[in-house]
Amino acid sequence: MNRLRNEGSDLDAVDLRILRLLAQDARTSVAEIARAVRMSAPSVSERIRRLQESGTIEGYTICINPAALGLPLSAWLRIRPVPGELARVTEIVKTIPEIVSCDRVTGEDCFIAKVNVRSVADLERVIDRIIPYAMTNTAIVQSSPVAPRLPDVEA
Structure with a gap:
């Protein structure tokens, strides 16, 4: 086999x-x-x-449409902490409920976070919590042509 x-x-x-x-x-x-x-x-x-x-299955979940919860605006935030503030930024992003996922990445930015909010004003409030300690770059999601899925793995 x-x-x-x-x-x-x-x-x-x-x-x-x-x-x-x-x-x-x-x-x-x-x-x-x-x-x-x-x-x-x-x-x-x-x-x-x-x-x-074995940890291959980490848990079971459901997919919920954020817009159905009154959160029609999704965005990706690229976050680059200022020198010496990596730990503080890590703790800040953990406490922001609008951030639904966050990965630490290689490259110029240290984090890429996904945000679900009601409005651009709410997005601005999220960014304002981060910018005293990091530079951000924002991309608003227009659509998602590929839903989360398993990678194509062959046995």
Whole structure:
């Protein structure tokens, strides 16, 4: 059986199919997955348990449209702390609830953060909390042609 070996990973084609099914809909039942991969439900349950224990599956979630929550404006903030303020900026971005994700990255900027807000004025208030300690560059999201998805990985 083909196995994907990468950074301690030991996934086969069935594991990848299970992951794809769960990524499409985390509420897919074990019975449905078992039928899709042509295995017994107990075998699929065991594989899912193993994927959870190995940290391959970190959790289950839902996708919520921010606009449905009254947050129609999304933006990406590139954040470059001024010298000596990296730790402070890290703590500040952790406390801003409008920042829904933030990655530390290489390059000129140290962070790329996604923000969901009601208005440009709210976006400005978020930026104003950061700019005493960092330079920012903002890109407002017009559309998202690629939804979050699994990378194309072959076993």
